[in-house]
Amino acid sequence: MLPEDIVNLENYPIIDSNNPTRARLIETLKADLTAHQYCSLPGFIRPAALERAVIEAKDARPRAHDNNARRNCYLHRQGDPDLAPDHPRNLLFDSSTRMIAYDLLPDGSPLKALYHWDCTRLMVSDIVGADELFDSADPYQPVNVLCAEHGDQSAWHFDSSNAFTMTLMLQAPEAGGEFEIVPAARSDTDENYDYVRKVLTGEHRDDTVTVTREPGSLCIFCGCNSLHRVTPVKGSTMRIMAVFVYEAEPGVIGDPKVNANIYGARADQPSLSA
Numbered sequence: 001m002l003p004e005d006i007v008n009l010e011n012y013p014i015i016d017s018n019n020p021t022r023a024r025l026i027e028t029l030k031a032d033l034t035a036h037q038y039c040s041l042p043g044f045i046r047p048a049a050l051e052r053a054v055i056e057a058k059d060a061r062p063r064a065h066d067n068n069a070r071r072n073c074y075l076h077r078q079g080d081p082d083l084a085p086d087h088p089r090n091l092l093f094d095s096s097t098r099m100i101a102y103d104l105l106p107d108g109s110p111l112k113a114l115y116h117w118d119c120t121r122l123m124v125s126d127i128v129g130a131d132e133l134f135d136s137a138d139p140y141q142p143v144n145v146l147c148a149e150h151g152d153q154s155a156w157h158f159d160s161s162n163a164f165t166m167t168l169m170l171q172a173p174e175a176g177g178e179f180e181i182v183p184a185a186r187s188d189t190d191e192n193y194d195y196v197r198k199v200l201t202g203e204h205r206d207d208t209v210t211v212t213r214e215p216g217s218l219c220i221f222c223g224c225n226s227l228h229r230v231t232p233v234k235g236s237t238m239r240i241m242a243v244f245v246y247e248a249e250p251g252v253i254g255d256p257k258v259n260a261n262i263y264g265a266r267a268d269q270p271s272l273s274a
């Protein structure tokens with residue numbers, strides 16, 4: 001599938017970097033990202049591409065890694081015995097997702113075509129204000145599809161390392177599976193532990209924003225300093241979400257130990273295909 005047939009270019013004319021509609025769009029999305037720590041691009045991909053991506057995810061589902069973990073909001077599976085029991089580092093919650101790694105998606109996947117398209121990468125770097133972005137060189141990480149079934153959830157967490165996270169909703173569940181964010185719960189210079197603890201224990205519900213997501217909608221958010229979670233999925237329809245990782249440098253590959261936690265033991269080896 002060609003990228004031009006995947007992206008809804010009528011609403012998002014990203015193919016032409018001189019297009020004034022594109023320029024206006026980027027300005028609005030940039031301002032949203034600054035003000036709210038997330039921005040949304042509803043109807044970003046066309047129905048046929050969406051349909052195909054859903055079929056591919058369902059086909060790959062039996063080979064997904066069941067990533068079930070009890071972790072704190074810093075994505076660590078252990079607390080710190082030197083800290084108080086109610087310190088955020090010692091508050092561990094269950095998370096579970098069915099993780100489809102990049103290598104389990106077909107080469108011709110619309111998700112891969114979208115990710116590797118120069119126009120997508122340029123649009124994203126313009127929105128997030130990066131000088132330049134690069135595709136991940138990791139065999140597992142560049143594009144993932146996360147399936148969440150009845151009872152699956154992702155507890156409050158900060159994403160590690162990347163300044164922003166990009167997700168594309170492919171299929172909504174019958175109920176639950178809401179994406180919630182507490183914008184700028186910490187900063188690069190202040191862990192804001194007291195506030196973070198209160199979010200984790202449910203004392204700051206008023207600061208929580210629920211980001212409405214329709215299938216086909218793209219979201220870019222600052223997951224590194226904004227706490228976020230996915231509430232428990234309910235019902236027999238899977239929540240299916242694609243996640244894309246761009247890097248600030250070329251040639252970035254993941255740590256095999258970290259990859260093994262996310263993608264299963266098969267990822268705990270030096271990469272061959274990167």
Ligand SMILES: O=C(O)CCC(=O)C(=O)O
Pocket residue numbers: 146154159165167179223228229230241243
């Ligand atoms: O599934 C989602 O909506 C968010 C996933 C997420 O937290 C992440 O990819 O970091």
Ligand SMILES: [Fe+2]
Pocket residue numbers: 157158159165223228
């Ligand atoms: Fe996250």
